Amino acid sequence: MAMLSAQHEEEVRRELDKMRGPAKLVVFASELGDETNSQTVGLAREVAALSDQLTVEVLNPFIDRERAATYGVEAAPAIVVEGARDYGIRFLGFPGGYEFANLIDSIILASSGEPGLSESTMASLDALAEDVTIKVFTTPT
Secondary structure: OOOOOHHHHHHHHHHHOOOOOOEEEEEEOOOOOOHHHHHHHHHHHHHHOOOOOEEEEEEOOOOOHHHHHHHOOOOOOEEEEEOOOEEEEEEEOOOOOHHHHHHHHHHHHHHHOOOOOOHHHHHHHHOOOOOOOOOOOOOOO
16 A cells, blocks of 8 residues: 555655665564554655656564664664765654655655764764764654
8 A cells, every 4th residue: 555645645755865875775674563563664665766766675683683683673664764874864753744855854854865964063072072863853742
């Protein structure tokens, strides 16, 4: 069953036309998990079908433990958004609703290889003494 309507497909296709290079969605999902696992795989495949520059790799976190550990994925479903390299972009859970637009933006950003930050922000980040992990949690409630 398709998750995106024809209108939404066209809107996503227009957004994905902004990609400046290839990107890949590495989806960790388990058939033994709840239905959000299969929904996440389905959505990732639907989105990837809308651009020749986007691919999907589906892995089982229980079978592909080494890859999951490499990406720091400890729960499923999870989506890793990669461009020319792994920029650390992760989505945990089904990226529907408000998170869907962020997923599309992340794909475009990863495909560019550019952080999209101002020079002053980049200078501030360069001044940090050590690496920092930023986690953003969203919920419509």
